[in-house]
Amino acid sequence: MKRVPKIVWSLLACVICIVVTAAACLILADSGASSDKYMEVIRVIETTFYQPKDTSSLEDASASAMVASLGDPASYYLPASEYEEYKLTLTNQYVGIGVTTQYNENYGYLTVLSVTPGSPADQAHVKVGNMIASVDSIDVSTYTPEQFDELLRSYDAKETEAEKYFTLHLLNTQGGKADAKMKCELIYAEPVVYYILDSDANKANSSSSVGYLRIRNFDDSAAASVKTAVAALQDSGATSLIIDVRDNTSGKPAEMADALDYFLPKGDLFLLRDRDGKETTYSSGSSYLNMPMVVLVNENTTCAAEVFACIMQQAGVTIVGRRTPGSAQSQVIVELSDGSAVRLSKFEYLTPDKKSMTDLGGVTPDIASYQIEDSDLDVQLEAAKDALH
Template identity: 25%
Template sequence: MRKNWLTAVICVVIAVTFFVAGFFTRNVFDALSPKYEIIFSQNVSRENIINFNKVKSLLLNSYYEEIDEDVLLEGAIKGMVEAVGDPYTVYYTPDMMKSFMEQQTGSYVGIGVTVFMDDDGLATVADIFDNSPAKAAGMRNGDKIVMVNGEDVTEITDLNLIVQKIKGLPDTEVVLMVYRPEINNYVELSMVRKVINIQYIESRMINDDIGYIQLKLFDEDIAQDFVNHVNKLIAAGAKGLILDLRNNPGGDYSQVVRMADFIVPEGLIVYTEDRNGNRQEEKSGSGELNMPLVVLINEYSASASEILSAAIKEYGKGTLIGKTTFGKGLVQTIIPLEGNAGLKFTTARYFTPSGVSIHGVGVTPDIEVSNDEKYRYYSIDEIPEGEDKQLLRAIDEVSRLISEKEHNK
């Protein structure tokens, strides 16, 4: 599945530079010198600059109600960001920035789901956490959120804004209307928000020889957690590993590099290139994981999941099983702004060790396996283990690799 993101709003301001903490706008053809100003580059047309100031002046002075100038300027900032036409470039209001940072720490107040924008620009549930309000209310993978507390959100192109509307204070109610494709109908779900403490990594022994690690997101401490889980499984007798990256949307770039460093041999892990062709390489040291490894992927495995999967595949350190991944090969940078706002924007493309860009293409599995259609909208944890064809194939492959390794001793 490829996600074609919708864009909105045309902004006439092409380039701006903000000085100090406050904002003030003047007509650049004025001789006045205010304390704060917006400065336009010489490449901006004179007409756009005049129109910018004229529209601002008309709204401030002639609109039928009084308007807060800061509200207009924040709208101009949002317009600039939306005019880029990149779904991964987003202006975060203070509340949105707070929400984003909470997601990186593994704790927030909400309903306990991860979501993505589908081909039609609808917020779609990718995964549902155990013991969450969403699971208790009967939410399903694939549910498409169309209303939040009676507000239509189908025209909102910024996924983070929809997420912000769903979150709130603990013990408060939120009512979602979702479209459920499997029944071709709408379902209303009422939930009480609570603090969600997310376990982004879980592990267990599948049998005497095989360890299993499910990684739901690359959060800020996940690399060391991964190493700890691997060592725990080895101590329990694991001779081979299954790493489950299905439904993992990505996360912290530095963490996936550290994880890859633990798995692959010395060499290039990934590199990025910016608009000027500047290249930044991430390399692994001399250590590597020396045991049979299978990585499970699907169409919801994205970004950091694809970096790790591609490196493992290209170095021959494991077998990829499942479906072709999402195909997100862009790097975003988060810049804090004044007043606790922030800007997330795309700064580079990333490439696999062999120089392949997976953006819009994805990483293909070595062995393609699909689960039954009836489980299409299930979370990974909801699929009965005996009916998870991708996992069963992974167990067979790891068992074969373990036997092969022991035979070659």
């Protein structure tokens, strides 16, 4: 056999390199063009804008805009500074003092609506109805609840332990004053709220009590909390149940399925379908809660909660409130290398007959009810009571 000259091998290697490089360029052409455009805009801003700009803020803004361009409100970008806090919310935890607040227009202050037992606020003797005039020397009389929470978290971000403490200057409606010193801690927020409704019907017939169960989300431990709450309501004499999923915008399919399994008899509950058409079916077992139920929804009942209401309605449970949006998907979190993350809708929820919330146009209530602005009366809750009786 003739020996092949080295020059031939060299030429052959060059040809292979050219072919591989060309193929790679073709494969990456689309993404490369996008990357080049992105870097070009960054360079133009860095060299032309009249003020210097931090590159990381530009990257965050561009990432946020890219996800927002999908047109899906449930998909969004989380900067590294927000992602750690977001991960806590998925486990029903947050950094704070354990109060919920609302602006009181009559007095012009934030008013404490609830205090979590055992929280820093509870230990410092903050009471429901207290009004918050200031935090240390910072006047918070014009703050929203969100601005107030952000201010408190800014103390938690300080370096020394002593700097993390602050003093709330409190007022009450009788003109009394009090100071409460504390610092933020990791608080567990129960995903459910429950109690026996003190209605006229309940008073007239003590053997027929209505239990109220608000499910704030379907995140970690929600289903277990639902079961515990319903058992407690039954022990307190509840013979019927109002399940409130208004403003419930977060949840995991498995938690929602576990809750549905508790309420409904044996059968398929819902399916998840991904972009490739792969489907996963969730089903319920034979045991179920045998008591009259009504579900409350509104225009902010989304994602897992919207599917929950849809499946309950298909099982014959009366739905009261406002029509839901009709865009239920399940999301995943993709962590990025710099500590930020992208939350993206990955699965579409389907009913057992394979209809999506978009196909159905959302959940149409059996009894439509609208809240009255600037009214303390919960009209929808009253309509739910009437539906039970």
